[in-house]
Every structure is written in C-alpha cells, then in structure tokens.
Amino acid sequence: MRMRTGVALLGLAAVGVVAAVGYGVLDHVSPLLQQDGCTATVSDRTVRLSVEQAENAALITAISVGRGMPARAATIALATAYQESKLYNVEAGDRDSLGLFQQRPSQGWGTAAQVLDPYYATNAFYDALEKIGDYESMRVTVAAQEVQRSGFPEAYADHEADARVLASALSGNSRRAFSCRISDAPESAPDRLMDSGLTRRADVVRREVGQLFGGPPMGGFAPGGVSTGHMEGSAHYDGRAIDVFVRPVDAENKVRGWAIAQYLVAMADRLGIQHVIFDDRIWTSGSASDEGWRDYDPPERAGDRAVLEHRDHVHVDVFD
Structure with a gap:
C-alpha cells in the first residue's frame, strides 16, 4: 500500500488533490489512450515516471535545493529511493521498513508516522548524508550505502544513470528538461480569497513553494487581486x-528558477496548476501538456521585456 506524496507534504495539500493515474506512456499509443505521466530528458537519456513517482522525485530534489545542497546529493537520494521503493511512499517493507527510503523506526529514523511523511523522511536522509564529509567525491552507491547500511549495497548503482537525469532536470541545471502530461482539470474549488489575496488553491501553492524554496536568492510573491503590472485577463x-521572483537575472538564479518551475509541473496534478511560465517558456495542463515547454508569446510585447517574458520570476496559476 502507498501514500500519495501530497497527503503528507507540509499539510498543505487539502485542496486540488486528484488521484494519480498509472504510468504507461508509449510512443505508438494514440494521445487519446495515453496515460498521464512525466518525463525527464538529459543528454539523450529519457526517464519516464508515473505522476506519483514524479511528485516524489520532485520533492526529494526540491528539498536538496532548499537546503543548498549540490545536485550530487539529489542524485544519491534519488538512486536510493529508486532502489528502496521505486519512488513510491510505501506503507510496508522488510521488517519495519517504511516510506520512500524504507527507513526503520527501530533503527532510530523516527516514528512510523514520521518516516511515512516524505518531507520528514527526505530531510532525515539528507541529515545523515551531510554527516558523511566527503560524499560528493564518493561513488553514488558508496554514499548511499553509508546512509542506508543495506544488505545489497551495489544495487544502488543500477539506478544511478536515471537518478542523474532526474537530479539534473529537477534541480534546474538542465532547463526545460522535465515535463508532465496532465490530461484532466481538477474539480472546482471555493473561490473565496484568503488573507493573502489568493484563492485557497493558489495559497496552498504559495505556502508550499515558500517553505521548500524560500530564502535567498528567491524574492517575494505578487499577491492576488488587481495589479497594474499584469495584463488584462491575467489570473492575478x-x-x-503568484509570481516567484529570482532576481537578479543571473546564472545562479536561472538555475533556481528552473528548479521551481519544473517542481511546479511535477506537482501540477496534485495542486491543480494550470500554467507555469518561466524564461520565455510556458507549460500548460490539459491537451497542451503533450507539447511540454512551449515558446511563450504574450499578447503585448511593450514594456519591460524581462517581466513580460518572465525571465526574473516564475509565474504559476491554478484552476478555478
């Protein structure tokens, strides 16, 4: 039995939750018959995931980014979770092993409820990894074994190549490398505005992104409501x-912006996200999601090009 990532993540997924569908995207299948799922492609290697696996992979990587850890750390964690749980948050395992990393409460990883919380479990993994002073110079399987103490230490190597692809894409080091096919819109949610000026669904996104990616060099959020800085008809x-600013527009912030943007695509099904725009590219849920990241062509090109092309901020909007 498995727990969906969003059920436990930060306690913020009470709205916009849609059940994940299975994985099975095949090139020869008609688009009408294709199931939802996600892909990451880096250097001609493509990794395919179910929506549920993608959510877990994105969370594992986002936590490493938020902690200021290198992509190498995410690679190690992803290879470990691949081997231990196939990137599913499973509620059972060998003896008392549980969760993404099959951590055992009897070995001091936390309570059963804690290790079944993907956010807690991932941070616990990184806490242990950081205690290994030279993990960046170790082979992935060696570093993973230092944390896990598995009976099959070389098995982590089987997943290293796929873990590298996911880590590179979801950390933002590979731009436009991660996308999802999300075919259905979520059910309508209450449109009453919260104190933040956002609908409840949008406020969940704001809080989740803030908790995972908050702090320098990320800027603030543009609240909902009327703003002369947005085009007529804007979801604002x-x-x-919301807009998540990554200023100044430099190489470091560009990487961070793509990490945020691709995290949001991975969580689009769970959070009810309709559009994500960054760096003059747009991802759209529904039939357009088959096209992945497309060129963004706003109707009005006058004014500040960095703002219009969303080069200094990630724009995300949610369904009604």
Whole structure:
C-alpha cells in the first residue's frame, strides 16, 4: 500500500488533490489512450515516471535545493529511493521498513508516522548524508550505502544513470528538461480569497513553494487581486496566480528558477496548476501538456521585456 506524496507534504495539500493515474506512456499509443505521466530528458537519456513517482522525485530534489545542497546529493537520494521503493511512499517493507527510503523506526529514523511523511523522511536522509564529509567525491552507491547500511549495497548503482537525469532536470541545471502530461482539470474549488489575496488553491501553492524554496536568492510573491503590472485577463486579477521572483537575472538564479518551475509541473496534478511560465517558456495542463515547454508569446510585447517574458520570476496559476 502507498501514500500519495501530497497527503503528507507540509499539510498543505487539502485542496486540488486528484488521484494519480498509472504510468504507461508509449510512443505508438494514440494521445487519446495515453496515460498521464512525466518525463525527464538529459543528454539523450529519457526517464519516464508515473505522476506519483514524479511528485516524489520532485520533492526529494526540491528539498536538496532548499537546503543548498549540490545536485550530487539529489542524485544519491534519488538512486536510493529508486532502489528502496521505486519512488513510491510505501506503507510496508522488510521488517519495519517504511516510506520512500524504507527507513526503520527501530533503527532510530523516527516514528512510523514520521518516516511515512516524505518531507520528514527526505530531510532525515539528507541529515545523515551531510554527516558523511566527503560524499560528493564518493561513488553514488558508496554514499548511499553509508546512509542506508543495506544488505545489497551495489544495487544502488543500477539506478544511478536515471537518478542523474532526474537530479539534473529537477534541480534546474538542465532547463526545460522535465515535463508532465496532465490530461484532466481538477474539480472546482471555493473561490473565496484568503488573507493573502489568493484563492485557497493558489495559497496552498504559495505556502508550499515558500517553505521548500524560500530564502535567498528567491524574492517575494505578487499577491492576488488587481495589479497594474499584469495584463488584462491575467489570473492575478482573480487571485489565482503568484509570481516567484529570482532576481537578479543571473546564472545562479536561472538555475533556481528552473528548479521551481519544473517542481511546479511535477506537482501540477496534485495542486491543480494550470500554467507555469518561466524564461520565455510556458507549460500548460490539459491537451497542451503533450507539447511540454512551449515558446511563450504574450499578447503585448511593450514594456519591460524581462517581466513580460518572465525571465526574473516564475509565474504559476491554478484552476478555478
């Protein structure tokens, strides 16, 4: 039995939750018959995941980014979770092993409830990894074994190549490398604005992104409601959109922006996300999600190009 990532993550997924569908995207299948799922492609290697696996992979990577850890750390964690749980948050395992990393409460990893919380379990893994002073110079399987003490230490190597692809894409080091096919819109949610000026669904996104990626060099959020800085018809006017600023526009912030943008795509099904825009590219849920990241062509090109092309911020808006 498995627990969906969003059920435990930060306690913020009470709205916009849609059951994940299975994985099975095949090139020869008609788009009408394809199941939802996600792909990451880096250097001609493509990794395919179910929506549920993608959510877990994105969370594992986002936590490493938020902690200021290198992509190498995410690679080690992803290879470990691949081997231990196939990137599912499983509620059973060998003896008392539980969760993404099959951590055992009897070995001091925390209570059963804690290790079944993907956010807690991932941070516990990184806490242990950081105690290994030279993990960046170790082989992935050696570093993973130093944390896990598995009976099959070389098995982690079987997943290293796929873990590298996911870590590179989801950490933002590979731009436009991660996308998901999300075919259905979520059910409508209450549109009453919260104190933040956002709908409840948008406020969940705001808080989740803030907790995972908050702090320098990320800037603030543009609240919902009327703003002269947005085009007519913008979701900002309805309180359905936030902007996550990554200023100044430099190489480091560009990487961080793509980490945030691709995290949001991975969580689009769970959070009810409709559009993600960054660096003059747009991802859209529904039939357009088959196209992945497309060129963004706003209707009005006058004014500040960095703002119009979303080069200094990640724009995300949610369904009604």
